[in-house]
Amino acid sequence: xxxxxxxxxxxxxxxxxxxxxxxxxxxxxxxxxxxxxxxxxxxxxxxxxxxxxxxxxxxxxxxxxxxxxxxxxxxxxxxxxxxxxxxxxxxxxxxxxxxxxxxxxxxxxxxxxxxxxxxxxxxxxxxxxxxxxxxxxxxxxxxxxxxxxxxxxxxxxxxxxxxxxxxxxxxxxxxxx
Amino acid sequence: xxxxxxxxxxxxxxxxxxxxxxxxxxxxxxxxxxxxxxxxxxxxxxxxxxxxxxxxxxxxxxxxxxxxxxxxxxxxxxxxxxxxxxxxxxxxxxxxxxxxxxxxxxxxxxxxxxxxxxxxxxxxxxxxxxxxxxxxxxxxxxxxxxxxxxxxxxxxxxxxxxxxxxxxxxxxxxxxxxxxxxxxxxxxxxxxxxxxxxxxxxxxxxxxxxxxxxxxxxxxxxxxxxxxxxxxxxxxxxxxxxxxxxxxxxxxxxxxxxxxxxxxxxxxxxxxxxxxxxxxxxxxxxxxxxx
Numbered sequence: 001x002x003x004x005x006x007x008x009x010x011x012x013x014x015x016x017x018x019x020x021x022x023x024x025x026x027x028x029x030x031x032x033x034x035x036x037x038x039x040x041x042x043x044x045x046x047x048x049x050x051x052x053x054x055x056x057x058x059x060x061x062x063x064x065x066x067x068x069x070x071x072x073x074x075x076x077x078x079x080x081x082x083x084x085x086x087x088x089x090x091x092x093x094x095x096x097x098x099x100x101x102x103x104x105x106x107x108x109x110x111x112x113x114x115x116x117x118x119x120x121x122x123x124x125x126x127x128x129x130x131x132x133x134x135x136x137x138x139x140x141x142x143x144x145x146x147x148x149x150x151x152x153x154x155x156x157x158x159x160x161x162x163x164x165x166x167x168x169x170x171x172x173x174x175x176x177x
Numbered sequence: 178x179x180x181x182x183x184x185x186x187x188x189x190x191x192x193x194x195x196x197x198x199x200x201x202x203x204x205x206x207x208x209x210x211x212x213x214x215x216x217x218x219x220x221x222x223x224x225x226x227x228x229x230x231x232x233x234x235x236x237x238x239x240x241x242x243x244x245x246x247x248x249x250x251x252x253x254x255x256x257x258x259x260x261x262x263x264x265x266x267x268x269x270x271x272x273x274x275x276x277x278x279x280x281x282x283x284x285x286x287x288x289x290x291x292x293x294x295x296x297x298x299x300x301x302x303x304x305x306x307x308x309x310x311x312x313x314x315x316x317x318x319x320x321x322x323x324x325x326x327x328x329x330x331x332x333x334x335x336x337x338x339x340x341x342x343x344x345x346x347x348x349x350x351x352x353x354x355x356x357x358x359x360x361x362x363x364x365x366x367x368x369x370x371x372x373x374x375x376x377x378x379x380x381x382x383x384x385x386x387x388x389x390x391x392x393x394x395x396x397x398x399x400x401x402x403x404x405x406x407x408x409x410x411x412x413x414x415x416x417x418x419x420x421x422x423x424x425x426x427x428x429x430x431x432x433x434x435x436x437x438x439x440x441x442x443x444x445x446x447x448x449x450x451x452x453x454x455x456x457x458x459x460x461x462x463x464x465x466x467x468x
Contacts, residue, residue, distance in 0.1 A: 162198035
């Protein structure tokens with residue numbers, strides 16, 4: 001009886017420690033301000049979204065992806081989304097208008113800075129990637145690949161307001177795992 | 178050091194030299210790119226400034242973006258604050274133009290990152306508004322917030338910290354206790370680069386104590402004494418005035434007063450008419466004899 005009780009306590013302790021680690025109590029604390037990026041995007045939002053010719057399609061698929069992300073997966077999902085934009089979207093978009101180019105450059109460089117910060121957290125094991133975040137990221141990449149690259153890029157640029165609002169809501173100005 | 182165009186090259190076209198000594202001075206998140214001017218006597222040289230963030234240098238190195246305010250500019254300086262909008266290294270380059278002539282690009286030796294900006298202690302104005310401790314801070318732009326530390330100037334006093342985001346507007350810190358001195362110091366924080374400035378020098382103010390100065394006390398004493406004398410007098414005088422106004426005392430003239438003189442007031446009833454007349458004659462006789 002006593003042995004059973006002790007083993008039960010041990011199991012409970014192990015489950016607790018595992019859940020604590022899974023919840024990422026060692027948090028990735030980065031102080032950054034998303035509002036200047038939001039303001040920059042607002043200046044070009046109408047122009048960018050007007051160029052999107054596939055209005056019935058979405059790449060971010062918020063209901064399948066962003067809305068399904070739990071707090072413990074926010075850090076990884078944010079890192080993945082920033083990488084998606086930095087590695088694919090900004091590169092695939094060819095902008096000729098100097099005013100628009102300046103704003104996109106500002107957003108791209110800000111994303112690069114945030115992505116590098118989250119990569120450092122990942123290196124310190126403070127931004128763990130689990131299946132949910134990985135699956136959601138794959139859905140977004142698949143959606144992107146289904147469109148012609150220029151159209152996909154402009155559509156993703158147009159959806160930046162959705163992404164920025166999600167980052168703002170989940171991080172409240174400070175990125176936390 | 179400026180660069181002069183030697184116009185006396187015998188063979189070939191004069192080449193416009195590239196600007197030299199590019200450098201960036203950055204203070205409180207204001208960034209200024211400077212270079213040595215290209216001098217061509219009698220001519221105005223125009224400069225074009227372009228930048229490239231780390232993103233562009235990694236993913237699309239052929240892309241250079243014209244500076245917001247300096248394409249072109251008469252130089253030899255350019256405010257690149259509006260171009261440097263992320264906390265990453267930026268490459269910068271400048272070239273000179275004169276008509277159809279264009280110099281080669283001259284590139285900044287070491288990329289500039291705005292997290293190297295020099296943050297200076299902010300300017301503050303500490304004032305008293307009655308017993309209220311009020312502070313006014315300089316406007317450094319929306320990227321700055323202020324950390325204000327204030328404390329009572331006494332041993333083991335607790336230091337309070339207030340975060341102020343408003344710019345150029347007076348901020349109330351505390352209601353001071355009379356006779357106590359309070360000190361304030363402030364520093365800035367720039368969230369975009371995660372850095373603080375040094376603290377400013379502490380400034381202290383004192384509020385007057387409850388004990389009135391002697392002159393004021395004496396004045397109050399005499400004023401009170403005067404009031405003690407003047408008030409009853411005024412009340413008495415007002416009373417008399419009121420009494421006179423509504424219930425005046427009527428003073429009879431002497432002729433109507435009843436006295437022991439020969440000319441008496443006679444009650445002239447009917448039955449006494451003769452007596453009245455006799456009485457009247459008797460008083461008239463001396464008058465007639467006199468006439």
